[in-house]
Amino acid sequence: MSNITLVEGINLALARAMEDDDRVVMIGEDVGVNGGVFRATAGLQQRFGPERVADTPLAEGLIAGMAVGMAAEGLRPVAEIQFAGFAYAAIDQILNHAGRLRHRTQGRLSCPMVLRTPCGAGIHAPEHHSESPEAMFAHIPGIRVVYPSSPAKAYGLLLAAIADPDPVVFLEPSRLYRKFKEEVEDDGEPLPLDKAFVVREGTDVTLVAWGAMLHESLKAADELAAEGHFAEVIDLATLKPIDYDTVLASVKKTGRCVVVTEAPRTASLASEISANISEQALLSLLAPVARVTAWDTVTPMFRLEEHYMPNSTRIAAAARKVLEYQ
Amino acid sequence: MSNITLVEGINLALARAMEDDDRVVMIGEDVGVNGGVFRATAGLQQRFGPERVADTPLAEGLIAGMAVGMAAEGLRPVAEIQFAGFAYAAIDQILNHAGRLRHRTQGRLSCPMVLRTPCGAGIHAPEHHSESPEAMFAHIPGIRVVYPSSPAKAYGLLLAAIADPDPVVFLEPSRLYRKFKEEVEDDGEPLPLDKAFVVREGTDVTLVAWGAMLHESLKAADELAAEGHFAEVIDLATLKPIDYDTVLASVKKTGRCVVVTEAPRTASLASEISANISEQALLSLLAPVARVTAWDTVTPMFRLEEHYMPNSTRIAAAARKVLEYQ
């Protein structure tokens, strides 16, 4: 048991997976001697050597495409894209190949790879360093998308992602990398994929969120509780496939729901979840589902990022509206 | 006035735009002497010369990125991606640059480019030739996404897209390229962007669709009419931004809605529209909104494409369920 940050949880899971399984290799820019620009791979090259922890030439399409080839040949590559804003160059490989290899060879080849990338705003980073591409990845068939919200979840979900026989895009909220610590046992135990977690029980409204937005939602739940409204808060954790059983059970209980995402609103994952709830639980809904999202605008440079990302104030305001709805 | 196909409508609009505005140039693979693999640019190189209608080296990122540079320098590039399945390699340029250039230079530079690409299934094409990436593009801030459903719409909307001061992704349903003809006047008149079209009035249920799915929806409306149910059919036409005024007005009238897309279900544009309708018109809804979509699976090779794409039967069945809902 150690009290560690989220990025340390990632590092611990990577080390554990490499220790337990020779097939696990890391590739990416600066993952080697530098240990990653966020230190997620710190110490791994020293421990497992430069062949298993390899700095790549600077090319995101290459990184994703190489991982496909490595995975098909029996390795378990964990590829890092340095920031999500540079992962768009990898979409072609993820969509046209990683997510398709098993299907198009009818099970002959498969693609057990993980593509890790920090994402989201809130750390005053330079331009293109604060993107939230989760909806694009969640739209891609044949893959999983996972988004941890805490050190323990990062550890357990990343182990599960590496062990999974199919490709996983693993999105890490850079804003939470060092925000808080949590006790994590390095026991090699994966957390279940495809499962949402009810992290706070409540009766009046369901807040669905993931990553950094989970914490804003929890703060909003505190605010609401002070006003006598009890929010149930769900950490979606796996964004594809979505555990609608858990989400719908909660909404059927509370009758009200707010879905939160850091990404632009249109065609976001919040839209997906809102649509599905309204379709599946219309009769239980006491109010329209509300989405709290980033605006349909370019991720601004950091002077304005506070006005771009949703925060607990906006979430609580949306929840109040939903709660007041008659 | 001539009776032409959709792809001829594209060709006519391109010729007209090039005739009327020297700044308009075409780039893409095989757009020159070959006139495009679908003949969309047929005759243009002969007429306007190889500098204004230029075959590019084979590289989609280059095509999109060059268009950004050309547009910023005052041209009006119309770039063709040969099939939507190869447009994923252009997403990085569209998202990180085309959609951002005006904003990040605070209005100093802009990006009046059009990225055209055929998309959708249904023509028994080879692998990767039948993709529907509309949701990914619609998620990108700072751009427009347009999707015509007929020769006249193709003509008018493409003229509008080329004239638009901002980047437009113009998705062309290859299945409709030669499916039917329509009278089109080559009068240089653009159709309005950002506007949905009510193509069939009705009272009982609203069907929202675009491109090839519009025609499946109209067929479904015929089926339903034979059963005494009158569907209002909306051609969304511009997929970003979405004309919710038109959509909501219709749903408020009919109380029921089916949204159709050829793309995989999760995080699709149908999800976006369903969410927004449920949120904005909950009190008017007499039944949950239904989505008719492709499955959350890889676009299959053509032997199974009929089972993958939505069709009038599935749309009508969904509409019946919605109509029967108490």
Place this chain on the structure above:
Amino acid sequence: MTVAATFEIRFTRYLDPQGRETAALPSFASDPRALVPDYRAMVFMRALDAKAVAMQRTGQIGTYASTLGKEAIDAGIGGVLRKEDVLLPSYRESGVLMLRGVSPHRTLLYWGGDERGNMFPESPHDFPFNVPIGTQMPHAAGVAYAMKLRREPRVALAMCGDGATSKGDFYEAINAGGAWQLPLVVVVVNNQYAISVPRRMQSAAQTLAQKGIAAGIACEQVDGNDLIAVRDVVGRAVERARAGGGPTLLEALTYRLSDHTTADDATRYRSAEELKEQWKQEPIVRLRTWLHAKGAWSPAEEQALAKDAAAHVQKMVQAYLDTPPPGPEQMFEHLYARLPHAYAWQAAELSEESERDVEHHAG
């Protein structure tokens, strides 16, 4: 001003278009009979190709990408790769795949719109037909990386066209191959066209081989219509890679004697004269002339071969036609190792619908 580096690109050919030797042959060609299997394979390829084109014309398969003219490249590569090597083909590589052991009826399945065309049980590590241009190149780098990491004496051989050399994926992959000295061989099949775009419009590079200079890797040109040259140059590159000597980029010069695919009409962009000239260079006649001259091949053998090929083609067509149609449920079967619960309803609804369809058609 000093000179920091110098480079040269070599071109290898042993047989001229008339089948005459232009240089001392490599040792594997000292017994001409040893090349008869390659010749036979080339003839089989051409027969299968002609049949596939015909089947497209009659609607029995969909769009098809012909191999006409590149048989020497396919046979040369197929001949030197070992079973345990990995081939990463483009869509036009059914010839090599045949020599990898993959039953050619899979080619028909593939172009017939059926995923089972990529199953390749006979060569299970090879990659499927690859349609998005150049994207198989990074896969090849990954495969080669895995081989090197595990210290296996294996080679990843990737093939692509002249057009593909303009794609960033191509370049990123050969650059990575050089950076890690991977056991990677890339063969560019320069058939002079990317659909309608001629080679000279793809790049100002005098040769496509020299693209390897950008990656700091070995690179050379070979006459792709000369089986002996292809076998020699590819063989040396593959064995160098296998021995840890690093990657090679090869440009094999040939000509696409067919339309780009059956959906294309090449008369729109190239002249009948050009085509006629190029037919004089084609690989099968060239090799046959040489074999004849060496006394290693007789008209009688040629006749027997034509018969064999026709019979084989017929068998392949039959195997294709006898393959029961794929069921719609196939769409979800191999999507994930285990279909996530969240999609179970979709798979179920799909089955229901298709059963209804069946009933409907029966009824």
Place this chain on the structure above:
Amino acid sequence: MTVAATFEIRFTRYLDPQGRETAALPSFASDPRALVPDYRAMVFMRALDAKAVAMQRTGQIGTYASTLGKEAIDAGIGGVLRKEDVLLPSYRESGVLMLRGVSPHRTLLYWGGDERGNMFPESPHDFPFNVPIGTQMPHAAGVAYAMKLRREPRVALAMCGDGATSKGDFYEAINAGGAWQLPLVVVVVNNQYAISVPRRMQSAAQTLAQKGIAAGIACEQVDGNDLIAVRDVVGRAVERARAGGGPTLLEALTYRLSDHTTADDATRYRSAEELKEQWKQEPIVRLRTWLHAKGAWSPAEEQALAKDAAAHVQKMVQAYLDTPPPGPEQMFEHLYARLPHAYAWQAAELSEESERDVEHHAG
């Protein structure tokens, strides 16, 4: 076997690290005083850079990418480009931008997290700072295409790092430049590192200049710490491009004397000795030594320059600090030429919220 093509990569240097002439100087350097403006610019750059680093340390701006060590490249390029040319910089090119006329307080705004840092009213055709590696290269090809199409005697000059040469975008763009013989000059600032990844791990290519061979374009190396060499080589490439002679790829050899950015700690991956050795090569001392030796620069002038630079830096800092903070409404203002009706409510809600915030903070 015949030789199909040969190539050589030349390296140009006029001043050695000790400021001694190693070759006959180009004519523009025959009057050493003519290079004083370049020298002054280099000193200004370094002063601005030091201040920016300090401002990051004290939280006045965010992460900042230093220009330390590349002043000769920036000054050389800035000195030869014409007003009507178009510069496509990476994030590390604030030095060139200064010479393009862009007020350096914009650099502070940019790294201070403010889009107005990219406004460049003084050089309105230049592209903004570009963070995604290599993506400005295709833009440059597009800009050059526009220039050529309109028969303008203008040049697009794009800059990127050694790491960027591994990106497909870089290669696709230079290849396109060659294919159309565009007025395009690409300068690779090889500072030996891409963050922590050393040059040798990026590519097995002996030089980065030779990447131009893959594109069939002119390419050469230049000592990027030698202002005279940079000015000479870039100047010739730019004028050749302007005259219709086609594109050039230049590799300017230098060394990143700073951390990658203020967020980096280079001691993790490179030695103090290496850094010390490299300081002996740096461009400012080299040029100054030569100017001194030529009698074109005096200690008094140096002192006056230091004062000027400090005053200028202070003015820029003040201009930065005096810039009123951006309003949240800026997020929607320049998103589209005219904000679509569909997003009007979002812009309105954003304004409302920020007004509430203001009230809240006031109240």
